[in-house]
Amino acid sequence: MSRSVLLLMTIGLTSPPARAQDVADDGRVGIILAHSTIFDDLSGAPYFWFDGQTGDVRSYRVAFPNLIYHATPWLQGWGGLIVTWKDQASGDTRELRPYVGVKIFVPNSAHVHLFDWTRLEWRRTTNTDDDTITRAWRLRTRPGVEFPLSARAWKPGSFYGLANGELFVEHDFVDAVRFMSGAGYIRNDRLRIEFEYVLELSRNSATDALAYTDNSFRLDFKFSLREGLLHRQQGPE
8 A cells, every 4th residue: 555655746746737728627516325135244335426627527437237246345346337428529328337446455553544546447348439348457456544623523413534646547557637625524424425636647658757637526325224334444543
C-alpha cells in the first residue's frame, strides 16, 4: 500500500498543472444498496448512478451483481459486472465490465479505515450507432483513508472524512490518475450519505504528459437491508 501511495503522490506532484483545453465538469448521483446473502461471509453492494457531463453527455451505470467476500475483518474479495450506457454526440455506447478485486485494510486502534482496493477489469464497449466493438483490460488500484470527524466514531449522527488516490493502467501504461476528497454522514445504521469531489489527470498515450481533464462532484446514498452491514462492508474499527 505504501508503494501505491508514493507512486500516486509522485505522479500528482510531477504532472503539469496546466488545465487541458477540454475539461469535463460532471455531477453524479448514486444509490448503493447493501444486502446479505444465504452465505454469512458473502454480501452484496449493487448500485445505480446517473452522471451528467459537459457537452450534454449523460451516463447511466448499473453494477449487478456486485459481491463482497468477507475473508477476514481485514480482507475482502470483490467481483461482479458493471454495465454503463453513455449518450453522447460522438456515438452512444454500451460497456460491459466484469471485474475481480481485493480490498485490504490496515489494522489500527485509531478507528481509521486505511485500505488499498485493487481491481482487474475486462471492458467490452459497443458503439451502438455504428455497431463497432472495442475490448481492453484495465488495472486500477486505490489506496485510501476514511476517518471519523467526532469522538463518537462511526456512530449514528456522526460525520467522517474521505480521501483517496487511484491509479489506472490501460493499454500497458498509466492512462489516468484520480484524487478524491469528501465527507460522509451516518444518519443511522442503515443509511449513510457521502459527498465527494474528484479531480482527474489523464492522457491518450504513454508519451503524453498527464493533463487535468475532469472535475466531478458526487453524491452517494448508501442504504442497508440488514443492521450493521454497511459498517461491515466499509471496514473494521
